[in-house]
Amino acid sequence: MTRFVKSPKEVASGFLLVLLAAFFAWQAMDLPMGRAIRMGPGYFPMILAGLLGFLGLIVLLTGLTLHPVAEEDKAQEIGLRRWPWVPLGMVTLAVVVFGLGIRPLGLGPSMGLAVFLSTLASRKFRLTTALLSSAIMVAFSWAVFIKGLGLPLPMLGPWLGGY
Amino acid sequence: MEIFDNLALGFSVAVTFQNIFYCFIGVLLGTLIGVLPGLGPVPTIAMLLPITFGLPPVSALIMLSGIYYGAQYGGSTTAILINLPGESSSVVTAIDGYQMARQGRAGAALATAALGSFFAGSVATFLLAVFAPPLADLALKFGPPEYFALMVLGLVASVALASGSVVKALAMVVLGILLGLSGQDVYTGTPRFTFDMLELADGVEFVALAMGVFGIGEIVRNLEDEHTRTVLVQKVKGLLLTKDDIKRILGPILRGTFLGSFLGILPGGGAILSSFSAYSIEKKISRHPEQFGKGAIEGVAGPEAANNAGAQTSFIPMLTLGIPSNPVMALMIGALIIQGIVPGPNVVNEQPNLFWGIIASMWIGNFMLVVLNLPLIGIWVRLLTVPYHILFPLIVGFCCIGVYSVNNNAIDVYTMALFGVVGYVLVKLDCEPAPLLLGFIIGPMLEEYLRRAMLISRGDPTVFFTRPISATMLGLAMLALIIVLLPSVRKKREEAFQE
Known part of the structure; x- marks a missing residue:
């Protein structure tokens, strides 16, 4: 055939x-x-x-x-x-987790999770750099999107005691 | 002279503190992403679209345009210094530019690229200022059939000029149109392709589609084979050109500028096609074709001038007709729509501040780029040492928050994830996703004009062939399709794209 x-x-x-x-x-x-x-x-x-x-x-x-x-x-x-199944899966998962988490968990945790999950897509994953990247991105998105641009997003969602 | 009045108006808009600031941010960001391989203008502009909500339309468009032409500059820097084109349009620059750098003439190559781009950018901006208003006046006389024909011609031309299979590209356009039709039908309010989900009532979000295909999909593609980039940068010195150099680059810059300006107007043309054609022309007419590939300065000057000119004139169809000629212009139209401005011939007359302000800002931006690039080359090169495995998770994060903030709706985030996978699969199957994006943007307009035209003609489809302008355009579209499908042309075309 x-x-x-x-x-x-x-x-x-x-x-x-x-x-x-x-x-x-x-x-x-x-x-x-x-x-x-x-x-x-x-x-x-x-x-x-x-x-x-x-x-x-x-x-x-x-x-x-x-x-x-x-x-x-x-x-x-x-x-x-x-095909790069692991990167494809991890990056997609990271995005979906962000979407699931943004309402109940708030911007901080879902951003941290998304960045951390994406770092797992690389073969050069290292725990310290991954945690550092996530932390930087959480801080940065708070400064730019919530403080700077004033997006109506809570840092912590209702599940974590936010609003 | 009306044009000088208009330009004066433009400069009065562009030379405010706020607009100069956004122009600077735009070209700085553009250079940055141009330098970084794996991050192009399309995902960057898509990421920034939500941020532009809060800006006045002129500032938003000035910044976004700066990103586009700034990326053309930045891409050539890395192409010359480390043989790594940051943008697809600077692939050809790498051929001779890198050879020049290896011969210790990196400074001369960079200066040639910057000056060539600056000259081309200025000329092309002038052409834009001269030709756009009359074109818009002409377009105002168009009725629905003409518009429909024009869009068909635009879509077909973008397919014919793109690389790869014509049939697949056409299929991508059609798929894009279908996706673009999702959401409520404008005439009856009937939801289409929404699967009874309220969140999809407005259709698939353009930003989510663009970021998925070009942002997320691209990341996965870059992760395919991760290898360490070894960056060995030669010391850059001697930015000054010799008299002989100047004599050699004048011709190529002029030819590149005019070729690029012309190709930029055509749909699907823009920067990439311009630089490739300029290179092959220079090689053909050169008295020393054997020097090409071994560090011929003409091989840097021509394509660099052409890609910048093409980037500039691709604004013409976007600003005058509301028809995007490449994915970046599709995003610009998205930005205009977000701002509540209907793109089309009326923009020139009803929003003169916006139109002339953007044009004037392009001059300022091009000047800034020369100043920004030549002395700061060291900094840009150091940026290359940021490894991709650190960079891409941050890009994923930006994409997520960017797409969410468009409508504060999680469905857009899932849409982006879905189209990330779709985009990757399409590329793996050799289906270019760029025509899909064009189809998506043009789709709703295409349907509207088709319906209006049929209403006017009382359901008679021959209306498209009895009106001369519309018939000519559809005829041209037909001709373009037939030509690229002819076996002999097909073979030549493949060779041309392989070069």
Whole structure:
């Protein structure tokens, strides 16, 4: 099977685009279509979803070949195993934790947590520098965003005795 | 002369203490992020967007523009000194600039880059002042079909001029438009793609999308292969150019300036394309092409002039038509909208203070950059010794608070996390995310003009082809697409981008 795949990257992106197109089309189905003269909210999205699906199909097909290839082009491999899963996961987690914590915990703790979690994404993690970075960022964001710009954010949220 | 009156007005706005201060902050920050690899103008401007809420519109725009053209200056410094382009537009500068530095001529290379950029920036700003108002007047005569056609042409041109697969780039544009349509429909108030979540009623937040794709996604990409940067900096001395040098750089600077000014106006052009084209032109017409790559001063002068000119003139379509030609301009439009200003041809006439103030500030800013860069090179270089593993957690922190403060809404933070992953996956699949951002910004306008045009024409789609201006623009868009898809051109294009 894989012999007919000339470029896994193209096939994967084509597949992804078609999937996204289907998703948007499915979401747009519930919207009133209207007619060309007075387009409803669903008219233009539906056209775009169709166009996206068509483009995705082209990308998908260009990645396939009828003439079986012996060897794959190295540059076209996706190389999932070599993806930086730890950094990707840690940085994303740090951002999500910030979002979860900002209301109940306040700016200080959630900023500290987010910065600390991101330092874990690097292979050069050291506890002392990580704690130092977090502390500096907490102090800095307090000085700039709360004192300087006057953002309506509590340093400590209601869970920690703030308001 | 009306233009001098206008410029006088501009300078009266730009030369207030407050605006000079924000201009200075802008170019300083721009140089800083230009020097630091892995942090470009797009995430920086996205991070600062929320802060600009509290500023008057002119000051906000002056500061944000300063970041953009300041980054072009800063990027070349590191390219020359340590062969590490801080910005993608200074990749070509590294080729000959670093060789010059190795031959002990770092000072001459830096001076060439700074003077070339300053000259190009001044000329391009003048062109902006001359051509923008008539263009805006012309645009005022446009009806909905013309606007629709113009946007299609802009999007197609940005795809055609970008590197990589055309079909994928088109798909990214379409995906961007679809994402841009999320939120309440302007005519009926029907929520679209909101999954019945009240927080998404205003649609996907632009700042969250931009910061996710270009900030968070970029960080993960930089963490892919962490290696220690060894910074060996030659001592910089002899900033003065010899007579021979000056003779050699005059031509390239002039050619680079005009090439860059022209390419900057085109959507998708801007600084990167300008510098690449300037380099290949200089190499082609040079009497000593064999010197290129071995420290030819022309190879620094041309591209440096071109990237700065391109950065400057890419403001023309943004300020006159409200159409962004690159992601940075898309963010500028975002900044204008935040300030309650509708970007478009009316800005020139209704907000002359804003328009001419920005233009005048560009001169001041370019001058500041020369003063700032040449004597302070030592400090910038020392900044490079800050390792990335210390830097990036701080950037993550800034992104978080920046995106949260836009609406004080945690959903934007999650959106940013999601688009960080999306951005990384797209880059891994060789799908350029820049067209996605352009589509996102233009999407809602595109739909509005399409609906208006169809309403006027009573549902007749031929309206786009019976009105001459709109037909010409759609024809050009078609032509551009056909040309880049032709097999012979496709091959040449790939070669050109590989160089």
